[in-house]
Amino acid sequence: MKSIQKPIVIVGAGFAGMTVALNLKNLNPSLPILIVDSESNFIFKPLMYEVLSEEIRIWEATPKFANIFADAGITFLKNYLTKISFKENILEFSDELQLSYQYLVICTGSIPNSFLIKGVEENCYFFNDFNDLNKLKFFLKESQKTSLNKKLFIVGGGPSGIELACKIKDIFIDQFEINIIEKSNEILKRNKIFNREQAESALEKRKINVLLNATVKEVSETKISIFSEDGITSLEKDIVIWTAGVKPNLSYLETDDVTKKYGRILVNNNLQIENHNNCFAIGDISIIEGMEDLPITAQVAMQEGNHLAKNLELLIQGKDLLPFEFQDNGEMISLGIGEASISGLGVTLSGKLAFETRRLIYASKLPDINESLKSASSWLFQKKSFFKKFLKKDNSN
């Protein structure tokens, strides 16, 4: 068996990073793997809506990296990457630590994209991580102390916007008049038709307004300006939640470090960064040449992580790498407290059964860290045996 001199360094321990680390360790337990993240806890982002609604507690969706990786025999370092010197194979971190690598995997995820629209950064709430969630939760709870029917706008009719709108309505009932602003002519434009239809009726049932073909021009402290077929309208607002898009989190890259497409790192179908064959980029930060339409999801990030583990092992053995292939396993969206919609793998489900199935499928997507995710298991594993037929434990995500 071939060995390597320096550790394989993985920066970013989210869905992509965690999957590659754990799978690689399984394939070759003797490999030295160092995984770095700027945070101490994993964030199970698809469960953030349930944390907001208090269907699960915050600690249940945020297991500690140190526990997950210690159990797997992987070294975890908490640090923030600030620079990569691709020529010298050196990483620089915010505390001035320098690390050299033989193989590098970067997977630092996404951050909200304000598209430089005036006032968005300053006057909107976001829903991308637990800081955002805590700020939003505080605002919503404080609002309960004052009048009803506050004007709440959600910008973006994608999954995040729809899921948030339904949860907020179910938690706070008449506290807010909820309006979704969507720039295209339908909500969930890139999602499955079944889920779109379920979402439309969930919104209608909850009397959530949807304004289509509308774009936000500016958000001030008190108003939101919207451009639609009626021209520009300026409306009073109490809160605007921005879920209109994300961009890759690549603050550590210099302009000429790598080739990008649509702002993301361009990789070949082996997941290698162009001109840097020992470096890989996966998850939300990268785009695969020829597969530009893949969605920016945890499902893709985990499949890439799983595939990259195999490719790294092949590379170390001096063998040819294999091209990545995406398998669409469907999609799930939560639609309010205790309800969801699922479409994929030949199954369409909605309502309470879909809600239970959704949480069990999430549990089954992380088979290698079930032990470490004991904290989340009380929520994720309830009624597991009943839903066995929906669980796919083959690690293919």
Ligand SMILES: Cc1cc2nc3c(=O)[nH]c(=O)nc-3n(C[C@H](O)[C@H](O)[C@H](O)COP(=O)(O)OP(=O)(O)OC[C@H]3O[C@@H](n4cnc5c(N)ncnc54)[C@H](O)[C@@H]3O)c2cc1C
């Ligand atoms: C509210 C919400 C709900 C979602 N729901 C779904 C869903 O239902 N299904 C689905 O498939 N997808 C969902 N997604 C999308 C999914 O979460 C992302 O596509 C997925 O997390 C991408 O994985 P990743 O590993 O690329 O990034 P992430 O999981 O975001 O991980 C990136 C990691 O990098 C770390 N990091 C960032 N910068 C640095 C740095 N400079 N140095 C060190 N560490 C760094 C971060 O701390 C983080 O741990 C949702 C996203 C959100 C926000």
